[in-house]
Each structure stands twice: as C-alpha cells, then as structure tokens.
Amino acid sequence: MLHTHARTGVAAAALAVVGLALLVGVPAANGSAGDRRADTTPPTVLLAPYARPLVGAQVFTAYYEDDPQALEYWQLDHVLTWQASDPSGICGQTVTWQSYEYLGSDDDPVLGGAVDTFSVPPTARRALVPNLNAANWGRVPDRFLVRVTDCAGNTATSNIALSELGTREDTDPAITYRGSWRVGHFPGFSGGTTHNTTAQGASARLTFTGSGPVALVMEKAADRGKADVFVDGVKKATVDTHADTTQHRVVVWQGIYMSGTHTLRVVNRATPGHPRIDLDTLLLCSGAAAGSSCIG
Known part of the structure; x- marks a missing residue:
C-alpha cells in the first residue's frame, strides 16, 4: 500500500x-x-x-x-x-x-x-x-x-x-566490496541491512554516470570509526562515524558532480579501539524527472 x-x-x-x-x-x-x-x-x-x-x-x-x-x-x-x-x-x-x-x-x-x-x-x-x-x-x-x-x-x-534522489542500498550489485565485509541485519538500517567491516583498507566502490548530488549514508555508534572517501581517485574527506549514542542512517558526506562517469570509493581506516564502519546506503539523483540531468 x-x-x-x-x-x-x-x-x-x-x-x-x-x-x-x-x-x-x-x-x-x-x-x-x-x-x-x-x-x-x-x-x-x-x-x-x-x-x-x-x-x-x-x-x-x-x-x-x-x-x-x-x-x-x-x-x-x-x-x-x-x-x-x-x-x-x-x-x-x-x-x-x-x-x-x-x-x-x-x-x-x-x-x-x-x-x-x-x-x-x-x-x-x-x-x-x-x-x-x-x-x-x-x-x-x-x-x-x-x-x-x-x-x-x-x-x-x-x-x-x-531535489530528486534515489538510493543505492548496500546490497546493490553495482557496489563492489574488497576485503573482509559482513552483512548486518536490523530494521533501523535503510533497506534493513548494512555492509560492515573492521579490516583496515577494506573498501566499497560504486561507479555512476550523470550529474547531481551524491550522499554517503552510514551508521554512527560508539564502536564505529573513520573512513576515507575518494571520488575519481581523489580523496575528498575523512568521515568519522564514532558517536557516543547510536544513530541510524546518517548522511556523513555529500557532493555535487557534473555530467560524466565517476567512481566513489569508501575505505576503512580501522580506527584503533573502534575499527568498524557500516555502509548503509548511497543517495543519488534517480533521473525520473523529464529533462533533468540527474544520475541514473
């Protein structure tokens, strides 16, 4: 319904x-x-x-x-x-x-x-x-x-x-994972799952074509740590998903990209004491509006 x-x-x-x-x-x-x-x-x-x-x-x-x-x-x-x-x-x-x-x-x-x-x-x-x-x-x-x-x-x-956006959930086959990752299940996650890792250098990669906003959504909690965000091989940010209280589905980074093919990569830094990161979903322009230049 x-x-x-x-x-x-x-x-x-x-x-x-x-x-x-x-x-x-x-x-x-x-x-x-x-x-x-x-x-x-x-x-x-x-x-x-x-x-x-x-x-x-x-x-x-x-x-x-x-x-x-x-x-x-x-x-x-x-x-x-x-x-x-x-x-x-x-x-x-x-x-x-x-x-x-x-x-x-x-x-x-x-x-x-x-x-x-x-x-x-x-x-x-x-x-x-x-x-x-x-x-x-x-x-x-x-x-x-x-x-x-x-x-x-x-x-x-x-x-x-x-303002148009769509989602690429962590289970989307377009996302490529390298290193040791596990799938976590919880109703509070977007789509009910996250991919999580504690391995240093473990990465998640998505290639997209189009233009518009891109946002990275992750879980924040006391046992979560930092990750580096790269776009087209260039480091754009280090995001910190450590928090005293658990917060689900948090936008930790966003960017705007012009027409073309781009690659977004998230790499775990395995922060000492709280090495885990959880990738929940990516928000991309879904391109449903006629005449828009949103990401498909």
Whole structure:
C-alpha cells in the first residue's frame, strides 16, 4: 500500500525559522536613498541547481511490502544555497517550493501549481528545507526557486533547483566490496541491512554516470570509526562515524558532480579501539524527472 506524507503549514514555518540558523550574512542595503530610487535594474540571483542533502541529518527510506527492492519514498533535510547582489542592497527574499504534497495550494507563474512560498531574511544565502520527501514513481520531484527584491523595489527570479534522489542500498550489485565485509541485519538500517567491516583498507566502490548530488549514508555508534572517501581517485574527506549514542542512517558526506562517469570509493581506516564502519546506503539523483540531468 502506498503511503502519503502530507506537509502542512508546520513545515512552512520550520523553513522560515530553522533556516535562520543557516544564514550567511551580507549587507542588506547599499548606497544613498537617491541611488536606490534611480535603480531600475533587478538584482542578480543564482540558485545552486540542486537542493543538497544536509550532512549530519538522518535519512528515512521506505520500501514496498510486496517488493522490498522497490523504493516507496525517502525523507531527508536538504539545504538550498544561492548568490544575490544589487547596488541598492537586498531588502526582501522568498523561497517558493513546489511539491505534490501541496496539491490544491497556490500557483506560481514559473513553477506552476502545488506550491508554497516562505519568506527568508534579506541577508540569507542559505536555507534549510526540512523533511523534504519524495516518492519514486516518475513524478516531477520537489522543485525550488528564490525571488530577490532589492531596496529600490526591483525583483528577480532565480533558476529552478531540483531535489530528486534515489538510493543505492548496500546490497546493490553495482557496489563492489574488497576485503573482509559482513552483512548486518536490523530494521533501523535503510533497506534493513548494512555492509560492515573492521579490516583496515577494506573498501566499497560504486561507479555512476550523470550529474547531481551524491550522499554517503552510514551508521554512527560508539564502536564505529573513520573512513576515507575518494571520488575519481581523489580523496575528498575523512568521515568519522564514532558517536557516543547510536544513530541510524546518517548522511556523513555529500557532493555535487557534473555530467560524466565517476567512481566513489569508501575505505576503512580501522580506527584503533573502534575499527568498524557500516555502509548503509548511497543517495543519488534517480533521473525520473523529464529533462533533468540527474544520475541514473
């Protein structure tokens, strides 16, 4: 049975309020009052093309009961980032969110129907999108745009950002494991399993083609340790999955990659005292939206 997960005004309020903790401050107004009155040029605004998975957030995934390999939906906090400038300064900003969870709500001249709009402070260049979720049956994914108004009253609309993601669970045959790995079973893991290892240098490797966000989801616990993340042979990060309390399905790393074929590799460092790592799932753009450049 397919479940629906309706968002209400509570989520809208969360975007406006929680996003305040993620702001990058810039001057809100520049120039004299006369300069602002003479300004008839809209601001410059450029929205990053994807909503990025929030590192440290927990992802929730659900699979159909009659087909445990078929993803029903995912849910995860995301972050939008943009650039905005104007000689008169920025005096107003809104984020418009199109989601099928908002069916029957407002229309937008760019995105179309099923939208909701939230105000963010004029200094914001970053906003949290809480509990963003999506189903995996080929619909248009959640989409976003930012409108920026300068202090002379001119408004500019950004490009559209996408949020579409799919999963590659740890049991996906496309993931190649080297070294000594075991499969762990627990309902709290995404898809019910993780691949885990305590062997130094043991690695997991996935090659993907496309462009968009990529996120690594792992288990965090007191007996877990560190791993190195490589993309196309270049080390991108060392992630630490050690935590005082157990945390399931945590996004420990994310990146954005342009069109092409890429290889992601995770290598266990076998941290002394807590050498274990658990690979739970990888989040990749699933490419269901027509015309998108998401990872297939």
